[in-house]
Amino acid sequence: MDLAIAGMLTVDGLTNGAIYALLGLATVMVFAVTRVIFIPQGEFVAFGALTLAMLQSQFIPGTVWLLLLLAILAALLETAQGWREAWPGMRLVRSVASLLAFPLLACLLAIWLAPKDLPLWADAVLSLALVTPMGPLLYRLAYQSLESSTPLVLLIVSVGVHFALTGLALVFFGPEGYRNPSFWADVFNLGPVPVSGQALIIFFTTLVLIVGLWFFFDRTLYGKALRATAINRTGARLMGISSHTAGQLTFTLAAFIGALSGLLIGPTTTVLFDSGFIIGLKGFVAAVIAGLSSYPGALVVALGVGLVESFSSFWASAFKEVLVFALILPALWLRSGRTGEDDEDH
């Protein structure tokens, strides 16, 4: 192996690593605020990429029907709860409307715009608008009523949600894969190493998002409320921070990050309805090694996972996944020795 090949492998590894980093950050964030180990994080990746692909070929994407389905189910659940707890009429109408408003708007917009020949960026924005509202709806449907359960129960719910979403994705997107056009097809030469415009976009977006997240958590009221919930749920509730709102907000962010990762990775690989799981799992590995608590830790480990994956594909492609997932064992072993006395539940 010469330096040029090592350089290309590094770029390839870091590009994928940046995607894993985004998913790892989302996983850490969701766990910190809600204590949900969010296995279906990767599903949003596939949804984002496939939605964009279908919009590009001017079909109404399956995401529209999936989103409508989730919205209607969530609205029914909300109505049932309101009726059971005898909410005043206005409160019921308001809470159902707040669940339905954005998804319905996004769906109508998509149905109207899908057959038109839009530029790539407009379709990308529309894809984000379709996938992001799934986050809070999922939280409402699957997790909200179980908020105070143990992490184990929430984990099992996550496994169920993962299977349900993969199944629904097959129904709404079909079994075939898609590959999106590149956002920036130019290739630059860094010495002997070619770097594609798409890779630069991936790095840049990851950076912006990380800074954005830092700003959100450190400088805004909502971000601080989420952090308060992450540190002490009961305390935060006593201070008037609704844990429902915190959960839904976190899931909105998680879905947004997932969909964005899907848009970023769509042009570099064939995305299938079930591709998201394994991508999300690698982000999850990074999050776990970082102890499900450290954002910078998850970022660094995710880049490492990307590099290990890239170099092991080169040397021993048949054992690539084995090597990547074997990483998690020694890391867990080391960590379990150190964090055993931690009594906070995140």
Place this chain on the structure above:
Amino acid sequence: MKLKITLLASILGASLSSVALADINIGVSLSLTGPGAALGAPMNTQLQSFPKTLGGEKVNLIILDDASDPGKAAQNARRFVSQDKVDIIFGSCLTPTSASITPIAAEAKTVQISGAPVGAPPEAEPFLFRLPQGFDVMAHAMMEHIKSKGIKTLGFIGYADGYGEGWLKAMQPRLETAGIKLVDVERFARTDTSVTPQALKLVAAKPDAILVVASGSVAAMPEIALRERGFKGIMYQTHGAVGPNLVRIGGKAVEGTFVVSGPATAAEELPDSHPSKKASIDFVRSFEAIAGKGQKNQFAGHSYDFAVVMEKAVPLAMKKAKPGTAEFRVALRDTLETMGRTVLSHGVMNWSKTDHWGYTNETGIMTVVQNGEFRVVK
């Protein structure tokens, strides 16, 4: 609640098992969900045009989804033989799911016709028949072309699963006898985010040609990566890649790729002298009437061929025994072994007592991607 479910289940069960005895019951287990859905779904679509009667008897198709899961496939098979008492089992479309049906079918002395090229232990072999071409048949066609191109070195990138392994095993001895060097063997998985590292290594090994072993829309991924990394040599793809998706995803990168194929998907292109021409044109017409223009694919062809086989075998077997009986199931097996040459859309099938694969080496044909379409190499 539990009582209700049990009641419902037993009513359902009763209504299912009360299908008239003389009817012909066919158990179909296909991967309609999970990773194998891209294969199972078109096969299921083609079954819509399965004949309603065979030899004057009503046909009941009992179609179950095995979710690409060998355990689920085995469950389906158990249900077929113990509850539905089917006369024959069709499925599955994947090698692992088919393999888990095989021992159960053999134990119940019920014929299994598999849509996947699956091997079997000797004791299960008598009741297992395959519709797809074996790796050997396809590798033969590919080797003929490789030799004619004067290729001296070959690179290989394939799925890290049974399909990739089967092809590698079939190619290795043939390459050795032909004196062609296999310079690099790489693996990848269908959900991989990048095959750039494997492409780099393949390009560095400088082979004259590279064989990609993958299926459908994923098969284009290594080709795109290889072309991006400056590979200029000849590319080969296997019959798993035949279909509109290779071209849809691959675009310019797959132009000029040689793809080995069964005759079914090359219907109109076949020379008039090819025995399967009529059958494959008929298949394409019947499938595209349901699924839409340009959707023809390898796997749906197996469902078509299954119907052809049943239309020939069932009336013959009915002369020996009544459907629904153990004698009929064995008679069906004997008929399949002795009924002789059957022209299918995928080639000419000639199962015998000793050969349950049945296709001859002339079955595989070589096609080339030209302007986004598969053309038969003359």
